[in-house]
Amino acid sequence: MMKRALGILACLLLAAPLAAEDRVRFGRDVLPILSENCFACHGPDESQRKADLRLDTREGTLTVLSLEKPAESELLARVLSTDDEVVMPPPASHKKRLTARQVETLRRWIEAGAPWGKHWAFERPVQVDPPKLAAHPIDAFVRARLAEEGLAPSARALRHTLARRVSFDLTGLPPSTSELDEFLKDDPNRAYGRLVDRLLASEHFGERLAMWWLDAARYSDTDGFQGDATRTNWPWRDWVVGAFNRNLPFDQFTIEQFAGDLLPNATPEQRLATCFHRNHMTNGEGGRDPEESRIDYVIDRVSTTGTLWLGLTLGCCQCHSHKYDPITQRDFYSLTAFFNSIDEDGKAANAAKPYLSYQSPLAARAVQEAQQLVDQRKPREAQARAAAEAPFADWLVARAAEVKDGFRAWHPLVNAELESIEGTQLSQAPDGTVQASGANPRQDDYRLAATVALSRVTGLKLEVLPHESHTGGGLSRGQSGEFILTDIKVQVRRRGSSQIRDLLVASAVADVSTEQKDARSYGDVKGVLDDDPRNGWTTKSHDPKQPHFAVFALAEPLELEADEKLVFELRHRSTDGDANIGRFRVSVTDQAGATVRSIDAPLLEQLAALSPLDVAELLRNSDSSRGATRLREKLFDQFLADHEPYQVEKAALDRATRQLSEVQNGAKKIDVMVLAERAEPRPTHVLMRGAWDKKGEVVPRDVPAAIAAWTTEEPRTREQLARWIVSRDNPLAARVIVNHFWQMLFGTGLVKTTEDFGLQGERPSHPELLDWLAVDFMEHGWDIKRLLKLIVTSETYQQSSSVSAALLARDPENRLLARGSRYRLPSWMLRDAALKSSGLLNPALGGPPVRPYQPDGVWEEMFMGRFKYEPSEGAAQHRRTVYAFWRRAIAPTFLFDSAQRRVCEVRPSRTNTPLQALTLLNDANYLAAARALAGHALQAGTDPATRLTEITRRVVSRPPTPREAVILERELDRALIHYRTHPADARKFLSQTNYQRTEQTQPDAEVAAYTLVASLVLNLDEALNHE
């Protein structure tokens, strides 16, 4: 059924030109046919031109037309031919034959004398008077079109829906319940206008628009590529927010970003603005020529300018003249000339000059906030430390008694299973010593597996021992008697289980090691932890007849089950080989702290060695300056290392301290990548096939004449380029930007292909409206807030988005605007909305980037541990997403369908996947919001109806309908029953909601149940959509 309907619809499409009005229009009817079917070989790109024929000019086309006898035109003969050798487009192009309708269009056009014209977007926009159908010009144009289609506009949306829609559109946030109430109580005639004014005046307005601009500007906090080093360009992000908030006219906004540095008496903020053109990726990959990278950056700037301001796919011209639009490769490189003399050298990371040394006025607030958190946590840590004194004293007494008759921290692994990969024979003595004999391969791996008697294992010790059977009585049977251990592995194997578990080793220390000449040679014992055979531990240069040892601390204490064995693997895979350990012993300990992290004698062994007098003194904790007291302190540290209540507070303080130090760095003068001209301009070449080192002719700074001529006498600078872009003569910029805003408010632009206004782009759905708005925008000083207000106060914008099946079938994408637009909100807005509706939102503006919750390990696994993600702590966690740290190699995981920020992206992607469902259900950001919503619900009243209403109003700006309330109460009851009968589940669930527990007076079961229902409400389709 569906398929049949589709077939019919498609047929209508094909048939459409047949029914077009009588007169054939070149721009609308003919040019698209020529462009799509002919230009690839007969268009502007001369390198691809076949038969020396061009059909993108009238002169060229006339050579294959016969105006006297249209039917005999070569053009028609070719498209109609049934001979594969003759027909156009040729079968090899994989283009389909022209349809009968298209041929008919061409024939009628030729009959009419083949009138020529320009593609619509290259003509200057002209304002025509709106039809007299409505007071508001937008409504007038839209209704005229609807009337032609025999359609009527929809009714106004419900008031709460409208408040919510316009709040999202202008601030990226839903209204709070009090903001909503204010609107609902206001005079109905003026309420909406006043709401719009409040939203436009809100500082969140700048943040909402900035998110659009940052995506287009490919803004990121890191370089991208292999190094993906951190950059500190975030003051530019704050400049963007500020510029939108103070309603900087868009033309000035453009000029400052292109050439703030060139303006007379340029302020630091104007120079900061030029960071726009430094937001491209930078590549510091070893082996890459910096000049190649520099050229990439120059090209990226032109492509970005093309996409964002001109709506043209200029990137196509890097390698060849445009196949469809009248832009030549020479035009492209003439544009690059404006950006080719930046004082840069193609380097990345912290060598990406030119920089502006800039101190952000917005960082001090973040420092204060971070300092407050440290101040809050410090006393808690101190308190926990003091509270640990008493249990420590008991522990110490117990230990002292325990070690009275001697103490051994290390327990050799005995009765081990031994194997070697390459054939060394290994045998173990009762004291755990393992001796190698027999074959002596160049490289070998030894594996030792044993049960452990201790209740837990915190670390391992490897002793490497000399033996008379070794070369020169040394440490190995290799030629030199020295050993090289390249890697170790610590694993757990369970009897009967198919899998083994790797244990993470946190540190390695050795009594001695060889001094290393560089990072990739043998010496330091840390080299055995990285799985890299090019480094590792050796004691060469120390006496090979002496035993040596290394100590490895496990990252987490290990508790082995009865049927589990500990596996220790020694890998000898050095480049030269012949250095396998000859004799060794592996021991384990259960002692925490210094025992496994230093080469000092274990503290309890030191305690055991003390005289009874010293022990007594130690237990008394006298103020004596004798060594015993220092030992007491060390023992206290060892105790604390194992004392969970203290470790919790300590870790919290450490995280807060790290955060403080990070924002303190951000509050200093920092380097922001900006534009600055070098003294000596570089010549600019056309690059053959776009290859950076294939230089063609030299080109001057110039602009594509097909768009608009260069008219000023001023020198050809970036500033003048910007002025050309936003000049009244430029047919593109105002249309393109107005279209961006339309897309922001309706989900789809009047030109759907926001990035392409060229011949391959889609034509505007309402061309006269687009032009009217573009001219109006320019004539009113490129005033963004005015434009947005104009659009959102139209009745077209305020329509209900409900749709009948008939209208949906008629206009599935709502291009005719007979209803309000309904589409899923961008994922960043969903997170921000969850923060606001749950009351968690920290509304602060600007400052160093923050790190919202993200699952453990996603940075680490991509960079094999090189970068670690620590979520922000305290109030910094609940900042808006625009401030979230953006790592180019891996965008924040809680976002989906977001721009990748690698190149300029201007059209949102909107998909609907199961992974999105999982994110919204399980991501910590949303769980925290759900937990906070539960808190508000429980405070709102005592009966479930009131509480559920609180959640629903906060999330979807309206109370539940009676039918909805029934379902919500049912789900609440289900959850309550579960959590009351499974209190452990309630605790587990709540412990994962990251809620910073203050005083919780409600029972866990209630809180958990409301949290689950709040999560449900946050996942309602209505909560996720621009309604």
Add this chain to the structure above:
Amino acid sequence: MWNLSLGWIGEPKMKFEDLTPACAQAAQEITRRHFLGHGAGLSIGAAALAQLLARTSLAGDATNDSSAVGLPHFAARAKRVIFLTQSGGPSQIELYDEKPGLREWAGKELPDSVRQGQRLTTMTASQKQLVMPSRARFRRCGDSGATVGEWLPHLAKVADELCFIKSMHTDQINHAPAMTQFLTGNQIPGKPSIGTWVSYGLGSENRNLPDYLVMISKMQRPSDQPLYDHYWGSGFLPSRYQGVKLRNAREPVLYLRDPDGVPRELRRGMLDGLAELNQQHLAETGDPEIATRIRQYEMSYRMQTSVPELIDLSDETDATFQLYGPDSRRPGSYAANCILARRLAERDVRFIQLFHPDWDHHSRLPSWCTARCRDVDQPTAALITDLKQRGLLNDTLVIWGGEFGRGVAGQGQWDTPEAGRDHHPRCFTMWLAGGGVKPGLTYGSTDDFSYNTAENPVHVRDLHATVLHLLGIDHERLTHRFQGLDFKLTGVEPARVVRELFA
């Protein structure tokens, strides 16, 4: 009543009765192919329809959109792909491309007539290009007599199953651009990956798992070449076709696990409540996207079972672990991922991609390269054997290779164990197996220095065209309209389907 002028904004409405028979026939030809980009003249309408179609296919929920939509273009020889991606540039000179004559040239400068101005990376640009013969010995294997280096003893045993291409070449000399081209057809990030194109074109045969899954070997050493998510990204194609990375973590797919304390039955109830509420909203607003969302929440619920079941290897036999080698018991290892690849093939997942990093051996080739060989040799051979014994090799195409090869000149002091090799784009070796390729074939060759391709060069885009062909896809016809251009995996340069490889 058929008053349905869908989408075409510029035109007045049409009635069904007005359609001519020719037009009706034309409409029949509207297959998915049009929606994949050839409906250029249709622009708005086609896009609208494509979206509708996407919705219907989702609504269908078996998500098998291939049969309905004109793809495959012709009979497929393979139903799925396992792409064993070796990141960093494995050395063809040590692994596959035997050049006994190089011993004569040891330590001598590479003749300019061979080098032909080849660009070097800045790492070796200032260094003399002194020939370093292979550090590994070779043996001729099986009935086919294929040459495999001694560092890959297990692969040597299955060489008769493999189809070697010795004459691969690429345009890029640095890792990220080369890998990006290798996997997306273009050196600039942002184009869809080959796995995305395939799953987009052919759809899914498994209703409980994504069509395209990616696994990365867990290494302890920080790799010099991060594996960017754009390598399996969907570019401008819908994101539901992007590769889903199976992580080696408590949570194999991000956000897959419900929080502790939310048991299955409670989640089930909550999702039912959510669906009911969304159903009410659907009735009020009429937006079919809500129906899709309800289904996607259901799919997410199913994935919460199907993914953990997939990665749980406890039902594998000891014999299997023995086959894949000791490393296969270590979750996250390449060997364990090879077992998972076989399990995914059994579950009819369309595109399965493994990444094994750290083949970038600029120094100490003998110790470093052998370490990587040890990681992949036995498990890769085991995968071939295992697929074959389970009857899966016939319709599974296995691909092994990296983004480029390595140069014949030694990097560093060539005659010491310290020496390594620099990147080399002009020739490298890959192999294919199963899925319609000729077993035991060695195709193409290089010159005496393994420096230039000699016979039958195969560019990366030729490989792409060939792989698509084996899956029943004409690479010229699988296109997508984006930013005004029809994009395809193989780009704008001509690409050749290497039919000589076909069984």
